[in-house]
Amino acid sequence: MQVHCRESSVQSSRVSPSPLAHHSLHFGAGAGAGASPICAPAAMISQFFVLSLRGDNIVFRDYRGDVSKSSAEIFFRKVKFWKGEEGEEAPPVFNVDGVNYLHVKHSGLLFVATTRVNPSPALVLELLQRIARVTKDYLGVLNEDSLRKNFVLVYELLDEMIDFGYPQTTSTEGLKSFVFNEPVVVDAARIPSLGPAAMFVQGSKRVPGTAVTKSVVANDPSGKKREEVFVDIIEKISVTFNASGYVLTSEIDGTIQMKSYLTGSPEIKVGLNEDLTVGVRSSAPRDFVPDYSSGNSVGLVVLDDCNFHESVRLDDFETERALTLVPPDGEFPIMNYRMTQEFKPPFKVYPVIEEKGPFKAEVRLKVRADFASNITANMVILRVPMPKTTTRVSFALEEGAVGQTTDFKESTKVVEWCCRKIVGGSDHVLTAKLTLSQERNVNIKKEAGPISMTFTIPMYNASKLQVKYLQIVKKTKSYNPHRWVRYVTQANSYVIRT
Amino acid sequence: MNADSRKGELADLKAQLRQLAGSRQPGVEDIKRELYKKVISYMTIGIDVSSLFSEMVMCSATSDLVLKKMCYLYVGNYARGHPDLALLTINFLQKDCHDDDPMIRGLALRSLCSLRVKNLVEYLIGPLRSGLKDANGYVRTVAAMGVLKLYHIAPSQCTDNEFPAMLRALLLNDPDAQVVANCLCALQEIYTAEVNVSPETAARDREHLLSKPVIYSLLNRIKDFTEWAQCLVLDMVSKYVPSDSDESFDMMNILEDRLQHTNSAVVLAAIKVFLHLTISMADIHQQVYERIKAPLLTLVNSGSAEQTYAVLSHLHLLVLRAPVLFSNDYKHFYCRYSDPTYVKKLKLEMLTAVANETNTYEIVTELSEYAANVDVAIARESIRAVGKIALQQYDVNAIVDRLLQFLEMEKDYVTAETLVLVKDLLRKYPQWSHDCIAVVGSVSSKTVTEPKAKSALVWMLGEYAYDMPDAPYILEGFIENWIEEDSAQVRLELLTAVTKIFFKRPPESIKMLGAALSAGLADAHQDVHDRALLYYRLLQQGVEVAERVVNPAKQAVSVFADTQSSEIKDRIFDEFNSLSVVYQQPSYMFLDKEVRGPIELTEDSGILPLGPTIADDVLPSQLVDATDNDLLLSASDKEESVAAVSNGSHYSGPDLAGFESSSAPPRSTSSPSSTSQVTSTSAAAATSLLDFEDLLGLNTYEVSTPALFSLKLKTKPSLVAQAFQRKWGQLAVALTLDHTLSSPASLPTPQPLIRHMQSNLVEVMASGGKAPTFKFFFYAQAADSPSSSGFFLVELIVNTSTGFSQAKIKADDASLAPAFQELFLAILSSFGSN
CATH class of the missing domain: 3.30.450.60 (Beta-Lactamase)
Structure with missing residues (x-):
């Protein structure tokens, strides 16, 4: 093999297949001269x-x-x-x-x-x-x-x-x-129920909870490996409502994540919405009043931007909106995306804050689940900072309330309302009566809030981005691995101003 | 006790290991594994298990890989501290280096190189040499890194054995990309260190590493590399200077898809290449900003909070460099509930930077929401941000309304921050005093507790005594509580405010003044005492004299002094994609000298002109304004106290005879020398003012040209208009220059730029035009040239809405034109970088 790297003939032959090749290469004074010094390389940890x-x-x-x-x-x-x-x-x-x-x-x-x-x-x-x-x-x-x-x-x-x-x-x-050590597997059952596996549980549609907590090298107790692949669409939504209930800003940050337990490195094709559009939105400020009545928020999915994992080939992306890849072992994001297109926020909150005499005030919170009734949100938590002068809070839950808890944290003056489950289409109300240590200030509304909310909604995605199909190139007729496509939406920053 | 039981345990382990060493019975490997694990776990938590060294080595004659690897780990950890014992391991490691299994060869070679024992180096050379030639890529990967390890133990033996040359060959030809990547790491580090040994060779070698063939061979196979190695390659590429713009475009086309990577490190490394390639092509550079915006925003929100922070820090840098390009993206910089404080702080600064006429209302509305936030740190920062925006804008109308609302919130920290903000606002926009005073008047002085806020309030009371009827009475309250006032800053401010009120409303304040001065003179704090004494003496000279010094007519502050010079900002930009961006400091400020290496040390000369360049950024006159008259005073106070001490033998205390107040301590008796004493001190104060001006760079023309540039300009070039016209007509355009001003918004009129140029020895011949486009003719003259030659003439057209500027440069001596162009660009880019 040629070693003398200063010889241009070696160079141009190596360079030729690239777009750089059409440049005649001339070395000497020009090429490297005036280059800035090399400092310590980019990555080195002690x-x-x-x-x-x-x-x-x-x-x-x-x-x-x-x-x-x-x-x-x-x-x-x-x-x-x-x-x-x-x-x-x-x-x-x-x-x-x-x-x-x-x-x-x-x-x-x-x-x-x-x-x-x-x-x-x-x-x-x-x-x-x-x-x-x-x-x-x-x-x-x-x-x-x-x-x-x-x-x-x-x-x-x-x-x-x-x-x-x-x-x-x-x-x-x-x-x-x-790796030669066998992993000592920790009992997955001991993970809290809201661990990664439980995130996707929706009603009776249970996926094997152990799957996502399975080691890539551990042997299955049954002796044979289960051929399966998981594709998870995880969306984190950020919405800010102003005091009148209008959406000020909203964004979806999504990840399509894959975890493959397939043997023999088969090729997988992941098909997304055919009408998916990427990056045509201008960065100009948009009108933030979404129009749901005409139903135009359904249909076309427009992403602001996205990026892809190294293993993803985009040959069919322009034409069919399909991602092709040979999935490596382990868990990895196939694609991250960001969307500021209007979408329907899954929850609406109607707060009412009123004074009730010189040392008393009342905060009434109504939450509406704005999604289909076959879907249930988990661990819906609302946090409301109360006025600094609040000394005591008494709560009144709606009649027949199940799985709801309330708490007032004295040190931070924050009221926390937790609903374990909220079914789509339902309304829930909490009334909190406050006792204040001082006579009410000029504007009690300014002193309470903003309300922030966290929740997880399995089998729901706000963006309407979908995995339409998951093709696995088959090695044999009988080869039919399990395919799981799961959706989940989580609140990232869900804020209702008062 | 604990240590004893541990000792016992170690002895126990030792005995067990010894027993197992020669054993060949079945199942022995499993027992060994358990023992080894125990040893390693002790090692991890920091217990010294080096006493087991010989037993561990004895047991390592095994074919069990798990055991072998644990043993390697153990040996690597303790060999350096026990070189004699390390010798024991050489034998089996060398043997393993010839194993049939490439993995064992690689593992053994890596352990061998990791011993870090100097007198074992001779055993290293052979295995390393064959490792580099191994048929297996993994072994070569390990060997390439091994060379670097050898270099760190014994540099000369590494170079004498021609290892760097072997790496260089592999760099271009090895089919395994990871081998190439490791060669690259090793060579970069070796060449950097070699500069101390043989500077010329090292410089040549470094240049070779950055040469076209090497760079192209790496770029052409960029996708073969792991994502980490891609970062390494891209970092190298960002230092390469292409020969022409076509080459730059080709490189950018190749790297375009790297911007879509899920790994933020790859994307940032690619962005650095893009930014550096286009640095001298203003319009393309701007396009790069547009192109990288979306990928950066996606990365900001897709990873963990830590990744968000790393990416956002870089976005922050870009936003502060070119706020105009991001002014429509402000909503992306709104804080999220879930953001950690360190992320929110960055976002607030970005919001402040991008605020302009069209988006200010919305941004300030959003910031006002944060002011009510439960997170006090963020609430404070938000109010400060509102203040900064107000200082950037011309229409502060709406903002004054916000201030009213802030004060209505009746939260102590909000009120405190707001007062400071109002004070700054008034210094820039005295015309707003009526509205602001109304706000301040409504604040109850009892709720103000923080020293900064109290000082601000006191300053306003003194400054606007005419507009606030009860100002003297509020101040009186403060003075009555002098003893309880803990902050010297507030007491200093009180002295000044009371004296200022005295000039305006003498009958109402004379008593208070006396009380304040006597309290000040008795104050234990040196600065407070000195200021009181200064005022007292000045007043003795006559009220007018005192007023001239204490309360001279002020110009509004147009630009507040920037905390960072543009040179520092440029350095940080040069170090894009490094910790410098996160710390917002160039690397020389936070790295140890020995780590930075000799090359960067030579750059350190850049620190020297730092002092003057900071002053350069802001016009001298503005700087004086910005530092406020009380700074002026506190500096002169110090001078004065020095003067007083130096002729302390004559010092006889203040003479109170001529002063109406009787409450001042009657410490002195009038002596004949006291008059001359007073004049000499006030003279000292006067001269000290001059010194102070020197300090601020008012008369520092000779240092204002940064020493970095080869070209020096003459201090007072003189060129009459006709001569300028004649020269302009005769000379051809030597060079042109395109540049985008960092903050064009700060250029409502041509004057600031003219003053900036003049402070950098570039004179103006003529200027004209109407916003947003201004045209200037500048001239400058090279130092040491005869009076009629060595001139540079410049026509500069600036668009203040885009910041885009274009210059034509003509020169008497065309050979000097490039040097002048460089200098001119530097001056231009340092303009308005706030």
Whole structure:
């Protein structure tokens, strides 16, 4: 093989298939001259460690030996006692005595990297996130317990994912041949019922709860592997209503996520809405008064923008709106998208705040579930900050209320109303009577609110983006793996101003 | 106790391991595994298990991979601290390096290179050399990184054995992309470090790494690399300077689809390439901004909060650089309920930056909502943001209404922030005093507790004593509580306010003034005492003299001093996609020197002109205004106290004879020397004012040209209009220049730009035009040139709505034109960067 890299003949032959090729290559003074200096490369971490929320070291790996071993302690103290005007949380990136600490929170654990150089923060944070995800792929469940039980396996993974501080391969698939430890599987039943598996549960349409918590390497107790693939459409919605109930801003941030347990790397074709449009919206401010009556919010799905996983081929995207890929093992996002097109908000809230005498006030909240009656929202929680002078709150739930709880947090003066389930089309009302310590201020309305809301709605998606089909190229006639397409909508920032 | 039981446990482990070492009975591997796991878990939590070293090594003669890998991990962790024991491992590691299984070869080689023991280096060379030539890609990947590890232990042995040259060959030819990526990491680090050893060779090598063939070979296979390696490659590519714009376009076409990646690190690395490639093509650069907007916004909202923060920090940088391009996207910067505080803070700054005539109303409305937020930190920041927007805008009408609403909320922190805001607003828009005073008048001074807010209130009372009938009486209340006032800042402000009121409404305030001055003179705080003394002495010289100093006629502040110089901002931009963007600091401010490496050290000369350049950004006259007269005073106070101390032997305390107030402490007796003493101190104060002006760069023309530029300009070039016209007619256009001003909104009239240019030794010949388009003719002269030559003439057309500006440069000496162009661009881009 030719080695002399300064020879142009070698170069042009190597370059030829690319669009760059039509350029005559001339070296010497021109090409590299005046180039800016090379600094330390873009990514290099000194240490990686995982801490529990109590600050215990669960995994600790030193790659370069240029940061003190007590870094985990320094980091934890800094995060725990983060200085700030009023008790803010520590940012994901900070510097203490020349050492940069980068961390992500994941499953109640802190994944941390330290470095003395100036890397790309996005790269290090993405890497930490990826380490967490790959670890989850192997352990099935990621939490402190599973990590402690499997730390040797985690070291095996870390050895291959990072060498001398530089990221190497992080694909769940590619790492398989380097992992020799059998995962000790933690009992999935012990995960709280609102864990990732339960997120999709809708009525009786149950999907096997163990599937999403299955390790990619663990052997099934039954001895044979179940051939299945999951495609999840997860949408996080952000809506802000003004005091008159109009939508001020709204956005959907969606992810199509895949988790494949298919053997033999078959090709999969994921078909989306045929009339899907991407990125034609101008960035000009739009009219924020949606018109639902004419029903034009149904139909055409217009995304502002989207991005795709590396493995996705877009050959059929322009023509058929289909994504083609050979899914790698493990969980990964096929596509992320963002939409600011108007959509129908799943919940409407009608707050009434009134004074009832000099030391009394009343807050009445009505929630309407604006979706079909065969759909049920889970864990609907409303939080309402009350006036600072509130000393006591008494609640009155509607008659026959089931699975509803109320709470008033004295320290923050926040009322919390939790409904375990809300069926589509129903209304619910809460009345809260306040006792105030001072005579009512000028404007009690200004002092209560804004109301914020969190919820999860399985089998519902606000954008109307759909997976129309999921084709798996068949190896044999009898090959018919299980395919699961699941939808879920969650509140990201759902705010009703008062 | 605990330590004892641990010791016992270790001894136990030791014995068990020893027992198992030679055992071949079935199931022994499983027992070993359990023991090893125990050892590793102790290691993880920080217990020193190095005493087990020899037993661990003895047990490692095994074919069980799980055991082998745990042993490698253990050895790698303790070898450095126990070099003698590490020797024990060499044997089996070297043997494993020749194993048939490529994975074992790779693992062993990696462990061998990770020992970090200097006197074992000789055992490393052979396996490393064969590793680089191994038929298996995994082994070569490990070997490439191994070279770098070797370099860190023994640099000369690494280079003497020609390892870097071998990496260079692999870089261009290896079929395995990860091998290429690791070669790239290793070479970059080695060349950077080699600069200390042999600068010339290292410079040549670095240049080679950035040469066209290398860059193209990497770009052509960009998709073969893992996403992390792609980032590495893109980072390299961003440093490459293409020979022409066609090349730039080709590169951008190749990288276009990288902007659609789900990994934010890849997208940001690609964006850096785009930004750097187009930096000198203003219109394309702007198109790049438009192109990257949507992908960035998608990334901001698709990942975890931490990823959001990393991406948003970069978006924040771009927004602050070109707010005009994002003014329609303001709704994307609205805070979400679920955003952590660190994200919200960035968003507030972005909202402030993009506010313009068309969107201010909506932005301020939104910000006002946050002011009522339960999150106090965000509520405060929101009010500050409203204030900053008000200071940028011309129509503050609506904003004054908001202020009223803020004060109505009757929350202490809201009131406090609002008062500070109103004070700043009044300094810029004195014409709004009537409306604002009405607001301030409604505030009960008892609810104001924070020193900053109190100072602001006191300042306004002093400044607008004419418009506020009860100002003296409110102040009186403050002075009565002098002792309880903890903040020296507030007491200083009180002194000034009372003195100012005295000039305006003497009969009502004379008593209060006496009380304040005597309290001030008795104050334990040095600055308060000194200020009281200064005022007292000034008043002795006559009320007019005092008024001239304490309350001179003020110009409205047009631009508040920026906290960051444009040079720093440019450096951060150069370091796009690094921690510098998150910290909003160039790397030299937060990295250790030894880490930065020698190359960046040479750049450190850039720190030197920092002081003057900060002053350069703002017109000197504005700077004086912006720093407020009390800053002026506090600086002169210090001078004065120095003067007083220096001739302390003559010092005999203040002479109160001529002063009406009898409440001042009668500490002195009038002495013959006291008159001359007073004059000498006030003279000292006067000279100190001059010194102070020097400090602010008023007379610092000679330093105002940043030392970075090769071209120096003459301080007072003189060129009459006819000569200018003649030259303009005779000379051909040497160069043209396109540039987009960072904040064109700050240019309602041509004057600020003219003053900015003049402060940078570029004189104006003529200016004209009507908003939004202005035309200027500038001239400047190279230093050290004879009076009639060495001139540079510039015609500059600026569109203030887009910020787009175009310059034609003519020069007596065309060879100097490029240097001047560079300088001119630097001056131009430092304009209005607030």
